[in-house]
Amino acid sequence: MARTNFKKHIVCIGAGYVGGPTMAMIAARCPEYAVIVVDINPERIAAWQTDCLPIYEPGLLELVRESLGRNLFFSTDINANIHKADIIFVSVNTPTKTYGEGAGKAADLQYWEKTARTILQVSDSNKIIIEKSTLPVRTAHAMERILNANEKGLHFEVLSNPEFLAEGSAVADLEKPDRVLIGSRETESGLKARAEIVDIYAHWVAPERILTSNLWSAELSKLVANAFLAQRISSINSISALCEKTEASVREVALAIGTDSRIGSKFLNASVGFGGSCFKKDILNLVYICEHYGLHEVARYWESVVMMNDYQQQRFVTNMIKVMFNTVADKRIVLLGFAFKANTSDTRESPSIFVARKLLGEHARLVISDPQALDNARIDLQDCTQRIEFSEDPYAAAHKAHAIAIMTEWDIYRDLDYERIFNHMEKPAFIFDGRNILDHEKLFNIGFNVFSIGKPPLKHF
Numbered sequence: 001m002a003r004t005n006f007k008k009h010i011v012c013i014g015a016g017y018v019g020g021p022t023m024a025m026i027a028a029r030c031p032e033y034a035v036i037v038v039d040i041n042p043e044r045i046a047a048w049q050t051d052c053l054p055i056y057e058p059g060l061l062e063l064v065r066e067s068l069g070r071n072l073f074f075s076t077d078i079n080a081n082i083h084k085a086d087i088i089f090v091s092v093n094t095p096t097k098t099y100g101e102g103a104g105k106a107a108d109l110q111y112w113e114k115t116a117r118t119i120l121q122v123s124d125s126n127k128i129i130i131e132k133s134t135l136p137v138r139t140a141h142a143m144e145r146i147l148n149a150n151e152k153g154l155h156f157e158v159l160s161n162p163e164f165l166a167e168g169s170a171v172a173d174l175e176k177p178d179r180v181l182i183g184s185r186e187t188e189s190g191l192k193a194r195a196e197i198v199d200i201y202a203h204w205v206a207p208e209r210i211l212t213s214n215l216w217s218a219e220l221s222k223l224v225a226n227a228f229l230a231q232r233i234s235s236i237n238s239i240s241a242l243c244e245k246t247e248a249s250v251r252e253v254a255l256a257i258g259t260d261s262r263i264g265s266k267f268l269n270a271s272v273g274f275g276g277s278c279f280k281k282d283i284l285n286l287v288y289i290c291e292h293y294g295l296h297e298v299a300r301y302w303e304s305v306v307m308m309n310d311y312q313q314q315r316f317v318t319n320m321i322k323v324m325f326n327t328v329a330d331k332r333i334v335l336l337g338f339a340f341k342a343n344t345s346d347t348r349e350s351p352s353i354f355v356a357r358k359l360l361g362e363h364a365r366l367v368i369s370d371p372q373a374l375d376n377a378r379i380d381l382q383d384c385t386q387r388i389e390f391s392e393d394p395y396a397a398a399h400k401a402h403a404i405a406i407m408t409e410w411d412i413y414r415d416l417d418y419e420r421i422f423n424h425m426e427k428p429a430f431i432f433d434g435r436n437i438l439d440h441e442k443l444f445n446i447g448f449n450v451f452s453i454g455k456p457p458l459k460h461f
Helices: 019-029 042-047 060-067 078-084 110-122 139-148 170-175 188-201 215-246 250-258 279-292 296-323 351-361 374-380 382-387 394-398 418-423 440-446
Strands: 008-013 033-038 072-075 087-090 127-131 156-160 180-184 210-214 332-336 365-369 388-390 403-406 430-433 449-452
Touching: 008 019, 008 078, 019 033, 019 060, 019 072, 019 087, 019 170, 033 078, 060 170, 072 078, 078 110, 087 110, 110 127, 110 139, 127 139, 127 188, 139 156, 139 215, 156 188, 156 215, 180 188, 180 215, 188 210, 210 215, 215 250, 215 279, 215 296, 279 296, 296 351, 296 430, 296 449, 332 351, 332 394, 351 365, 351 382, 365 374, 365 394, 374 382, 374 388, 382 388, 394 418, 418 440, 440 449
Parallel strands: 008 033, 008 087, 033 072, 087 127, 127 156, 180 210, 332 365, 332 403, 365 388, 403 430, 430 449
Antiparallel strands: 156 180
16 A cells, blocks of 8 residues: 555455445545455455446446545455454345245344454454444344454444445435434443544534434344335335226326325335345345244234235236236247346346246246346346347347336436337337336337336227
8 A cells, every 4th residue: 555644444344235335435535544345256356446346336436436546445355454454344245044044034144253253363453343234133242242252352342334325326325325324332432433433424424414323223223214115115016006907097196195295205106116135135134033022913014015026026927928918938028127226237136037037937038138237137047048138239129029128217218219119029019117117108109008007008909
C-alpha cells in the first residue's frame, strides 16, 4: 500500500452483493480508513479490480474506481488482513439449510461459524466485529461465545449493522439511506464500539438517519423489514388473481389503496412474483424462529407469504399453457429478462428460474434474453441447456417465436419495436406481461394476444 498512516483498518469478509458495494462507499467517504475486502474466491477478487465487476449495479464501477488503490483494496489473503484489522465486517453467505434440523427454513450458519473461528485463530488484538450478513436473532450471542472464549486475553465486541440495500439501486441506497441501523450490547464497551461505527457512517449520513438499538432489535429488524416488504407483494399478487376473475384492474386497485397515507404506494406492483436472495430466505428464517418459540400461528401467517409467491409463479405458467391451447410442446417461447429485478445481474430465487423449468418440463423450446444476467442464467439452468438458447438481442430471440413472456422490468423492454417483433413471430402471437410494464392496448392493436397480471386478457379469439 502506498499509504501506511491510516487511522484504522476496516476489513470486510465476503466480496459479494453486500460487502463489495458497502465497502466501496465507506472507502470513498472515509479516506482516512484503509478498507480491505477479502474473499476465498480469487476470480471474484480479481474481477473487483477490473472494469468488469463481478456484480452489476448502476454507478458501482465509478464508485469503486474512486478509491481503488488509494484506500480500497481487494485480497484473498484473509488471515493476514484479519490479523491487522481493527474493525471486521462479516458479510458471508447464510443460505437456507438444506439438511438436518430446520432444513428448508433455518439459516445455514456453517460459513459464519468458520469465519468466527478464523478471526479468533489469527487475532492477537481486540477487535470490533460487525454482523453484516442476515442472521437469526441472537446469533451475535453465539459469536460472542466463540470469540470471547479465548485464552489470549482478547476482547471482541460484536455489533449488528444489517443492510437494507435494494439490488438495482444499491449505490443510491448507500449514498442516501433511509436509515442505518447499528445494534450493540448496552454495556460501556458495547456503547463505545457502537460510537465508532456511528462515526464511520456520520461521514456522509445525516445523524437523524443513523438509528441505534440493542443487539437483538437490530438482528430482528432486518428479518422483519424484508418480511413486511414481501408481504405487501404477496398481498397485491393475491388480489391480482381476483381481479382477473372479476374483470377489475389490479393497477387501478393498487392506485386506489396506495393513495391511502396509511398504506402507501410502494411494493404494490402486481407481478409474476418476488425473487432475490433475501425475501424468501428471511421469511423462512422468521418462520423457523417463531416455530422454535412455539408461536405456530405466527409462523403459519408468515409462511403463507411465501406460499402466495409460489402460487403466483405457478399460476403464471399454468395460464401460459392453458391459453396456448393446452400445450407448449416444441413451441418457441422467449423469456425477456432473467434477473430477479431490473438493474441487477442477480438471478437468485428469480421467478424466471421456476417458469423456465416448468416450461421445459412441458417440452417447450426456450430462448432467454437479458442485458446483464445471461451468465448467471446459464449457471442456473446448466442441467437442461439442450432446449435453451441464450441471446442478448431481444429481436433475434423473438424471431419465429410463438410467445414472449416479460419476466424482468428492464426499461429496454418497454421501448422495443413490437410491431417489428410481431411481424416475425408465429401466429397467433402471445405476450404474457409478468411485470405489467407494457402498453397492452397498443400491443393488442398490433395483433398480439395479451395476457397481463391482474387485468382481463386482450385476445383475438
